[in-house]
Amino acid sequence: MEDLRKRLLKAEERISYLGWIKEGSEWANLPALQEKLQGLRDAFYEHSHEHLAEKIGALEESLTFLESRCEESLSPMERVRIVRSPLRFSLKDMLENVYEEYTELGGEEDANIDPALVAARASIARRVKNKVVMQQVMVIGHEKGQGEEYRQGGSTKPWGNEKALRYMRVAETEGIPIHFYVFTPGAFPVEDYPGAGQQIARNLYAMAKLRVPMIAVTSEGGSGGAEAVGMGDIRLMFSHGYYSVISPEGAAAIEGKIREGVKVPKDLLENCAERLAITAGDNLRHGTIDRVIQEPLLGARRDDFAFFRRVKDEMIRATDEVVLKTKSLRAFRAYELKMEKAGADDDLRGYVSWELADDEIGRLILYRSRKYRQMAIQGYREHLSTGAAMYRRLGRGLAKFYYTLRYDVLKSRHKQVKKVMEDVSGEGSVLIKQVSAPFTAAYDFITRKPGSRVARSSAGWGSSSPEQIEYGEIYTSSLANEDRTVSCPNADKHGCKDLWVPDLYGEFCGVCENCGHHFPLEYQWYMKHLFEPDSIREFNADLASINPLSFPGFDKKLEAARKKTGRPCAMITFDARVMGVDIVVAMLYSDFRNGTVGAAEGEKFVRACEIARIKRRPLLSYVHTTGGIRIHEGTLGVIQMPKCTMAVREYIDSGGLYIVVYDNNSYAGPVASFLGCSPYQFAIRSSRLGFAGPRVIRDTTGEDVPPDYHSARSALKRGHIQGIWDRRDFRRNLHKSLMTMGGGNLYYR
Amino acid sequence: MQEHDIDFDAILGRYRADPFAYRKVRTAHTGRLRCKVREGDEVVGPSGKFRHIPGTLLYELERERNLKRITSFINGQVAMVRSDLEGSFVEAGEHVLTIRHPLKKREIVEDILRQVLTPYTAPERAKYFFSLDLQSSIDKYGQRSVSIKPGDEILTMSLMKRDTPVYYDGEPGIIHSVYFKPGVSVDQGEPLFGICPKDRLPLIEKIITRVKAEWE
Incomplete structure (x- = not known):
């Protein structure tokens, strides 16, 4: 009877699981099955063993049929519910069933710096010719905790991601592969040090060049939180998982313009989940993941041991694949990969050591770079004729040759010669000075005119700078063409008088003359005031945003944005000159879809990094406004985070100087990746920046945030930025920063 | 002031008879006035943990095409509205309306x-x-x-x-x-x-x- 009782309980669990997925028990003949189960439960001891077994068997059969029917028609939102089910496996199940031994690092259970993120040293066993071989890995991932409140449902706090980074470094030191498991609905969006966005950016920046193989597998991939531990050399995904730019609820609230506190309609939610292309199949099709790990019917649960065995095989296979790709022995590599593809048993496969030599590490990083560079290339449009493409390639080749000759060959020789000359002249001048000093002193004494002073030498880099020309008069904001006044938002606090618009946007450059509050100005103002006239040479101007997911209604929105701005995407990239310094600029501006970043913007940014690299020029990211990653592009947008951060890392590592300046509003994905990873970040006064806006913070944490939570001053206090600049001094400050941070190595170290 | 000068019963009696404070709302500057409340309307002051949610809109004042929305700084009931000023150009410091604010225990103590x-x-x-x-x-x-x-x-x-x-x-x-x-x-x-x-x-x-x- 005991086994029958267990089977009945299992059947009950399966029914309630189906009810969970279908969000209610009214689907198909679920109510009838529930009734049947209730009847069996009530009269459990009244039936004979055989009769009961027969009845339970019939119930199980019906359930299996129903489950297969449900599986066939699983909607994306139902997949989301599967992932959020308390019965679904979590990281702890992985650690216990996929790995042999493990030790949690940086805390245990609730006594932990952040229980939502688990880092563990683990060993994974593989059979090689009847022998068991243990291999060491670092496992880092989110733990949802299935009801344990202290885990915050897998939402990692900033210090949790910092812990992840710390143990990534440990793995790097020890030369062991990292297995990432992503089980997060998103990062916990607080700005407390080290800051949600800042830490994700640091993690991405570090992972771009981490010297060990990384395998990332996603069950629940919620945007930025997922990226913090998701930059794998191979990216896997569980078949019933989801990987998305934003939670379906968040997307529905934005799309449907739902007010705070109002429940999102079910239909809208389903639609949004569908449009966001969040399933494993969608992600595989878009190339944001490499492979799918198949789960059993309606997703794996905590007791699906066959599934854990499969996960183990997949993780070993993926790690082998990454390692083998880097091997110099091509024949061995090819054979192994063939065996892997054929799905050969462990016994047939050879043992692959996961330790890498220096040249192999070089290849590992190179392949990683290439992998992310190629991601989401289908997400933008570029109208380029064959001739134009050839011309561009030729131009690029020539530029590469010219700048390599100029900076790598001639300049390094020049530098060496200069250094020798400086050393020699330094030594020589000391010698000559000793001999000539008495004569010079006597001459000076005789020829000195009364009251004359010795002129101070002009300090500076290279030649003394010519008189600085201000270009303020050449452009006046179109906002100034209105005869009215506006009030400063700080009027109550500082008693600012009303400002006459032609004065405010003309002479005052949009700055309140009393308190210094900066009113927003259009991006054109900066283009005219920041750079030397006629020094702007735009490139990749034809790269356009498209609607890669065919998101209904988005084409119209894109068209409207194009019409409004006359530009094809939210990023402008150009060469420019600031007080004689040549720089490359990537600018995100507000007029085009609120400066959101999609595949086109990401590609433009990466190309700007490449051009800055070829030309050996400092790179400035001026963020007029960014609202985050463009949700209409789904994970093709999210993938811009690692892609662009990789480009920044390569640019900085090759010797470039990268400066970021935030203005107006800068939030979410871009701040948590390619902007936030810059060592030198500044903000224009009165700007606001952070990871998530107040509403998202309220929804996630249940806490309200102070009105100045995202202000530039708060960001400065938190150590996010290095300084706050007045708009009117932007040009001077930028030049000063270029000279200070760049110094003698302005055009590359 | 001597001890006998203070007539506590008189003071308390006054608050008991009329436990309200009458706050006059005056215009901050000149402008065309549009009242947004009527006599007897309940109004609320700023709310939220950081008092960042503005109170009820009392009136709008427009000067040089700059529309200012003046919200209530206190909760209570609108006791009086100068409806004669509606739509007209008013001077700075003009009494527009009065809010009858029910005093709390703490406020009475502070007042006394x-x-x-x-x-x-x-x-x-x-x-x-x-x-x-x-x-x-x-x-x-x-x-x-x-x-x-x-x-x-x-x-x-x-x-x-x-x-x-x-x-x-x-x-x-x-x-x-x-x-x-x-x-x-x-x-x-x-x-x-x-x-x-x-x-x-x-x-x-x-x-x-x-x-x-x-x-x-």
Whole structure:
């Protein structure tokens, strides 16, 4: 009877699981099955063993049929519910069933710096010719905790991601592969040090060049939180998982313009989940993941041991694949990969050591770079004729040759010669000075005119700078063409008088003359005031945003944005000159879809990094406004985070100087990746920046945030930025920063 | 003021008869006025943890095509609206409406204290701190156990990066209530603290207790 009782309980669990997925028990003949189960439960001891077994068997059969029917028609939102089910496996199940031994690092259970993120040293066993071989890995991932409140449902706090980074470094030191498991609905969006966005950016920046193989597998991939531990050399995904730019609820609230506190309609939610292309199949099709790990019917649960065995095989296979790709022995590599593809048993496969030599590490990083560079290339449009493409390639080749000759060959020789000359002249001048000093002193004494002073030498880099020309008069904001006044938002606090618009946007450059509050100005103002006239040479101007997911209604929105701005995407990239310094600029501006970043913007940014690299020029990211990653592009947008951060890392590592300046509003994905990873970040006064806006913070944490939570001053206090600049001094400050941070190595170290 | 001068029953009786404060709302500057409330409307003041959600919209004032929306700073009921001003151009400081604000127990106590205590006002718009000696005495014995007399150095006025000592010149007594926060700017003429002669302290405490006990 005991086994029958267990089977009945299992059947009950399966029914309630189906009810969970279908969000209610009214689907198909679920109510009838529930009734049947209730009847069996009530009269459990009244039936004979055989009769009961027969009845339970019939119930199980019906359930299996129903489950297969449900599986066939699983909607994306139902997949989301599967992932959020308390019965679904979590990281702890992985650690216990996929790995042999493990030790949690940086805390245990609730006594932990952040229980939502688990880092563990683990060993994974593989059979090689009847022998068991243990291999060491670092496992880092989110733990949802299935009801344990202290885990915050897998939402990692900033210090949790910092812990992840710390143990990534440990793995790097020890030369062991990292297995990432992503089980997060998103990062916990607080700005407390080290800051949600800042830490994700640091993690991405570090992972771009981490010297060990990384395998990332996603069950629940919620945007930025997922990226913090998701930059794998191979990216896997569980078949019933989801990987998305934003939670379906968040997307529905934005799309449907739902007010705070109002429940999102079910239909809208389903639609949004569908449009966001969040399933494993969608992600595989878009190339944001490499492979799918198949789960059993309606997703794996905590007791699906066959599934854990499969996960183990997949993780070993993926790690082998990454390692083998880097091997110099091509024949061995090819054979192994063939065996892997054929799905050969462990016994047939050879043992692959996961330790890498220096040249192999070089290849590992190179392949990683290439992998992310190629991601989401289908997400933008570029109208380029064959001739134009050839011309561009030729131009690029020539530029590469010219700048390599100029900076790598001639300049390094020049530098060496200069250094020798400086050393020699330094030594020589000391010698000559000793001999000539008495004569010079006597001459000076005789020829000195009364009251004359010795002129101070002009300090500076290279030649003394010519008189600085201000270009303020050449452009006046179109906002100034209105005869009215506006009030400063700080009027109550500082008693600012009303400002006459032609004065405010003309002479005052949009700055309140009393308190210094900066009113927003259009991006054109900066283009005219920041750079030397006629020094702007735009490139990749034809790269356009498209609607890669065919998101209904988005084409119209894109068209409207194009019409409004006359530009094809939210990023402008150009060469420019600031007080004689040549720089490359990537600018995100507000007029085009609120400066959101999609595949086109990401590609433009990466190309700007490449051009800055070829030309050996400092790179400035001026963020007029960014609202985050463009949700209409789904994970093709999210993938811009690692892609662009990789480009920044390569640019900085090759010797470039990268400066970021935030203005107006800068939030979410871009701040948590390619902007936030810059060592030198500044903000224009009165700007606001952070990871998530107040509403998202309220929804996630249940806490309200102070009105100045995202202000530039708060960001400065938190150590996010290095300084706050007045708009009117932007040009001077930028030049000063270029000279200070760049110094003698302005055009590359 | 002597002990017998204070008629507590009269004071309390006044609050009992009309437990409201009548706050006049005046225009901050000139402009065309559009009232958004009517007599009898309930209005609320700023709310939220950081008082960042503005209160009920009272009126709009437009000057030079700059529309300003003036919201209520206090909760209560609109007692009077100058409907004759509706749509007309008004001067600065014009009385537009009155809000009848139901007083809370704390507000009544504060109100009474302001009447019976001798206020010491800020000589300049500046930041104020208790002098070191006084602060250490307050820390040691508690605020209401420290008495001050004319000539005592009581405050440090921090103005334009200069610290100037402020000497007490009022009647001797103890510091009963403090109205300023260290490091926060106080406007000239605003009360900094209320002084109470030592012998009147038990009486004042009695009245506070009575208000607290009798008021709902």
